[in-house]
Amino acid sequence: TEDTIEVMFEWPDGCVDERGDKIVPLTVSISRKLLKDKDPDGSSMLSAKLRFDADKAGGDHTLQTGLRMSGEGPEQDEYMSHAAIHFVFEYMKNACVVCPPELEGDDCERILDFFGFPGVKITIDANDPYAVAKTLAYKKHCMAAEKVLDIVGLIQTALLADASTEERVFIADSTESFMSQFGEQVDHVIDKYPNKGTTIIKRIGSRYSRPHMSDCFMLLGSDDKTSRAMRATVLSSILKLGGISAEWKNPSLIIKDFGEYGHDYRRERRWVLHVRLSDRPSAAGGIKRLSQLD
Numbered sequence: 001t002e003d004t005i006e007v008m009f010e011w012p013d014g015c016v017d018e019r020g021d022k023i024v025p026l027t028v029s030i031s032r033k034l035l036k037d038k039d040p041d042g043s044s045m046l047s048a049k050l051r052f053d054a055d056k057a058g059g060d061h062t063l064q065t066g067l068r069m070s071g072e073g074p075e076q077d078e079y080m081s082h083a084a085i086h087f088v089f090e091y092m093k094n095a096c097v098v099c100p101p102e103l104e105g106d107d108c109e110r111i112l113d114f115f116g117f118p119g120v121k122i123t124i125d126a127n128d129p130y131a132v133a134k135t136l137a138y139k140k141h142c143m144a145a146e147k148v149l150d151i152v153g154l155i156q157t158a159l160l161a162d163a164s165t166e167e168r169v170f171i172a173d174s175t176e177s178f179m180s181q182f183g184e185q186v187d188h189v190i191d192k193y194p195n196k197g198t199t200i201i202k203r204i205g206s207r208y209s210r211p212h213m214s215d216c217f218m219l220l221g222s223d224d225k226t227s228r229a230m231r232a233t234v235l236s237s238i239l240k241l242g243g244i245s246a247e248w249k250n251p252s253l254i255i256k257d258f259g260e261y262g263h264d265y266r267r268e269r270r271w272v273l274h275v276r277l278s279d280r281p282s283a284a285g286g287i288k289r290l291s292q293l294d
Contacts, residue, residue: 085200
């Protein structure tokens with residue numbers, strides 16, 4: 001009917017479901033009134049697509065009843081599952097924010113943001129068979145979203161604080177220095193880092209900073225989906241500062257010395273951000289020297 005909008009989602013070749021089969025097209029529908037109630041200013045992707053297709057055809061978007069859309073996802077090389085699209089339409093119809101069993105909380109939030117509904121907080125169903133794991137993962141995702149600008153700020157401040165070398169290393173680590181039996185301050189992670197003499201080496205954060213270094217380590221130091229996304233966001237933000245090159249590495253570092261009469265070092269992998277000043281062409285300069293006459 002004219003009061004119902006039917007949307008067919010299609011996926012390009014290479015998109016497969018959990019069984020490895022090619023994802024088949026999916027048709028979902030929503031009443032025009034429900035869409036208007038949920039998106040009164042017409043800023044959602046669905047409303048924008050209605051206007052775009054109508055303008056292209058020279059028609060009236062308020063009379064349009066069918067759409068074709070891609071099932072590709074928020075980022076490059078991502079695509080959405082049937083469950084993800086059903087979740088979005090359930091949100092538009094019934095304001096449902098409960099994460100379905102097939103999805104993760106952070107995926108639900110990102111999908112809603114992609115469709116034009118940002119800032120929606122997701123609820124994890126207590127009866128979900130993975131409720132505890134999903135809740136913890138979603139809490140970490142929310143914390144990462146809150147802390148990413150603070151972490152980028154810590155790194156930017158440290159970059160500008162010392163101009164003595166062109167290379168700097170920032171280690172995501174939660175250990176601390178300690179006083180040895182000889183009254184010396186010992187910090188194995190920093191002191192034993194390779195090329196220490198030619199590189200400024202710092203932890204991301206400190207015990208006094210906000211976020212605390214243990215928060216930075218938790219958000220950046222693991223290999224789960226949230227930490228991978230967090231590292232990518234931090235790297236992108238640092239590169240936008242301009243005039244630098246940067247990359248994450250994951251070396252095995254000396255963390256602790258267990259030796260009682262000699263050295264017995266324990267090593268663990270840490271995520272490390274390497275930052276270097278980039279070569280740049282010489283500026284034309286605002287002050288010039290007169291050429292000497294022959």
